[in-house]
Amino acid sequence: MKSALLAAVATSALLLAAPASAQGVKIGILNDQSGVYADYGGKWSVEAARMAIEDFGGEVLGQKIELVTADHQNKPDLASSIARRWYDVENVDMITELTTSSVALAIHELSKEKKKIDIVVGAATSRLTGDACQPYGFHWAYDTRALGVGTGGALTKAGGDTWYFLTADYAFGYALEKDTSEIVTANGGKVVGSVRVPLNSSDFSSFLLQAQSSKAKIVGLANAGLDTTNSIKQASEFGIVASGQKLAGLLMTLAEVNGLGLQAAQGLVLTEGYYWDLNDKTRNLGERFLKRTGRMPSMIHAGTYSATLSYLKAVKAAGTKDPEAVAKKLKELPVDDDFAQGGKVLENGRMVHDMYLFEVKKPAESKKPWDYYKLLATVPGDKAFFTAKDSGCPLTK
Template sequence: MKFGLLSTAALCGLLFATSASAQQGANQAVKIGILNDQSGVYADYGGKYSVEAAKMAIEDFGGEVLGKKIEMVTADHQNKPDLAVSIARRWYDVEGVDMITELTTSSVALAVQELSNQEKKIDIVVGAASSRVTGDACTPYGFHWSFDTRALGVGTGGALTEAGGDSWFFLTADYAFGYSLEKDTGDIVKAKGGKVLGAVRHPLNSSDFSSFLLQAQASKAKVIGLANAGLDTTNAVKQAAEFGIVAGGQKLAGLLLTLAEVNGLGLQAAQGLVLTESFYWDRDDKSREFADRFFKRTQRMPNMIQAGTYSSTLSYLKAVKAAGTKDSETVAKKLKELPVDDAFAQGGKVLANGRMVKDLYLFEVKKPSESKKPWDYYKQLAVVPGDKAYPTAAESGCPLTK
């Protein structure tokens, strides 16, 4: 009995020492988590390529900050909010992670942001789109980087409505992101004098869009807005071609379509699609230099999610350095003070609600005959000024600004 008590005491001591050692190690590093979909419907949209972009940012920063090594962990949340929260909680409580970024999938992003607020840890959403992230669900530690549903609605929805596409029907992913994208785009369409004739919702990761597309076709709407993303968008576009929807005179609007999905579709299928992105690899010298380095590592050009993850990681590290600490409140304050200047954004600014504001771009996908080199997919139609694309912090619905 006495031996057992001693053994238990020794074991407890060992566990305490191990825990203390792990925590001490965590305190001696600045640790970043990349949490996203790496095997499902959004695997090309962000996935392992966003992980590589974050690695580039850490390397470009020099691998350490405040004399501490910069470490990175990564995981696949499988588009499941409960799994994502479980991973994030372990990262925060056990592994000493200081900041989580990427966070593709709006339901995941909103759940992890709520946990991050409880834990007083910084999260920077890049891959998720819901404008609620810096709206009614905003937190003192939450940031939204690359785009959101309102900006996409202003860019694609506003432009197509002004060009005569004044009646819309939505094909919507049946979760938080889809609802937000449908609502924000619909609001812009109506503000521009257009009408929303209806909507149909489909499950995430659908393989058969036939019944949904037939309803959209029967609506006689001039524009069918695809309020989905990733493989759901590419599958819907491919099947729309089989039904002759575009050939019949209706226009498809990819409301969240990126270079990754256009590449997956190919120019023959994607030509003529109008979309909004906040980054294009061939826009200027800075974007081309970054894209060339990214291509050497991944054999593909980056989209706005991957370039945005590079920027969110780099901006966080700059804020830690400027703050002189990795304390979340101090770093969050610095993130809102510092300008964002890198390959992704020039002259970007972070509002009081955590929304990073920069210009977006309206593109049309080129015809195969117009493409002059590999990955030469877009022609720019317009610049969407950041101040027009996003509401002010006071207008966002974020309670922190009231």
């Protein structure tokens, strides 16, 4: 009996000391699931990650793939607390989606400290692969530079040469205003002013009046999610577009267009990294997602699918979950899936792929549900994003 007891104790000790790899591969989706960005990413991004895991086969290296999720409520301190627990206690191997730039920057720094991989999809700031880059950090789907090149460049070239910005008052808004302003001025335009708007505002009237009085040809909405849809609705009430100014939704996705409806959104010019009706591959993902959720994916949802799938492919190719080896493979493997075709990951962690400039259709032009966009131009990835050399990332020096 004594020897049996000792054997049981020894077995328990071995189980407790078992490496994290024996516990499977664990992926975390950390995003806004209840606030201003809940429709933009939220539970739909979780479903996209589930799709990727299922498509991969549910296991990698003979280990089950597990998905955990949490709502960070757009609070960097809460997000950091959750991520720290995931890394230290729950053996989460990779965190993705990470809506909200202030959150993404905080988790990016924590992931560097813990030597864990994060793949940002929902947050926009180009700083993630610029001055804030780190060896285990990646950025998928889009960034503020790509949005500025697409929407800012196109509208300025088309004669919208004076701009006024309504800017979300945190890291994302600042980066989007900065990157778009640089594109506007490089194309011969001028920024005549801007105003900072608190996140999750309900009343945009005073900010819109300032934009209206500026007489700028373009009112650039450097915000996202419900903030964008609310500012567009209230701009209509003030007659801003009717009086001759044009609204530029600098970060709008299919989710926000759907929320507005074509009657309100028609004519808006925007840039996305994905649209379900572009080609056979994007339609395949879109139609499967629609069957599961009742809605078509935006670039955030499709990007989360791609980021999750790419991570799993890198783990398989590396033959290990070791972050150094997986990060190396992420930068070596091409990204060719239902989100992006011909994508590549640069040394600074930026996934480069084509971006698309769209105009929202008039209601009469839409022939079927979710038929919302007219393609105006394809922006090649090497034109949309900073090169690794020009990004400001210390890793590339």
